[in-house]
Amino acid sequence: MDFTEAREYVESEFSKCGFDDSFSKGLFNTHKLVVGHLGSGSSIELSFPGTKPAVGVFDFRVDLHKRGDTWCYQLSHVNYLVDIAFKCRVRPSMIPYIRKAICNIYERGLYKMVYLPCGCEMIGSDLIREVEKIHSKIFLNGVQKRYHSFLNRQSLAYEDLFISIFWVYLQEDINYPPPALGRELPFKLYIEFLDSFDTVDGGDLDGAIRKILEH
Numbered sequence: 001m002d003f004t005e006a007r008e009y010v011e012s013e014f015s016k017c018g019f020d021d022s023f024s025k026g027l028f029n030t031h032k033l034v035v036g037h038l039g040s041g042s043s044i045e046l047s048f049p050g051t052k053p054a055v056g057v058f059d060f061r062v063d064l065h066k067r068g069d070t071w072c073y074q075l076s077h078v079n080y081l082v083d084i085a086f087k088c089r090v091r092p093s094m095i096p097y098i099r100k101a102i103c104n105i106y107e108r109g110l111y112k113m114v115y116l117p118c119g120c121e122m123i124g125s126d127l128i129r130e131v132e133k134i135h136s137k138i139f140l141n142g143v144q145k146r147y148h149s150f151l152n153r154q155s156l157a158y159e160d161l162f163i164s165i166f167w168v169y170l171q172e173d174i175n176y177p178p179p180a181l182g183r184e185l186p187f188k189l190y191i192e193f194l195d196s197f198d199t200v201d202g203g204d205l206d207g208a209i210r211k212i213l214e215h
Helices: 003-016 019-024 077-090 092-108 125-136 158-175 184-198 205-214
Strands: 031-037 043-048 061-065
Touching: 003 019, 003 031, 003 158, 043 158, 061 158, 077 092, 077 125, 077 158, 077 184, 077 205, 092 158, 092 184, 125 205, 158 184, 184 205
Parallel strands: none
Antiparallel strands: 031 043, 043 061
């Protein structure tokens, strides 16, 4: 599935479910559309309508429902960055694979994706504290940005990570169409972070988080 196919499918399904009517009544995230059952046992769900205040914008929230959990993970770009940082720090040899996969998703969607096996591992408290410290220094419009660390308690399977990012990219395209950058902005930030491992021990996570929160 590429981005054109995904967008047409989502907008068609949302319309059938009365997206505009729910949006006009302020009934946000009241519908769910399951868009993928993954090999890990997880599923990707789109909650809609989203809260972007614009008529005619098919905004949605990407939820990852992990097997065995009774609730959904509402992951942010920061949560994805932390997961990527963990994978790269634990297994630096996987950086080229992760980089190639993120480029493939940006350019071709989910066509010809190869998902290497990757079990869920506990993410160490040192990394979580590092991110919490970065977050504690970031204020936008006088408000400190929150980091939901519990969403990074375990690392994601590669399939869960990459397919989630695909739907988040689509969300960015819908919410920020040309002349805005859409999915190009988070894509460039992810790649910049992965490339920073060449010059910064452990990658420039501080810089990546600051930039993603400012967009």
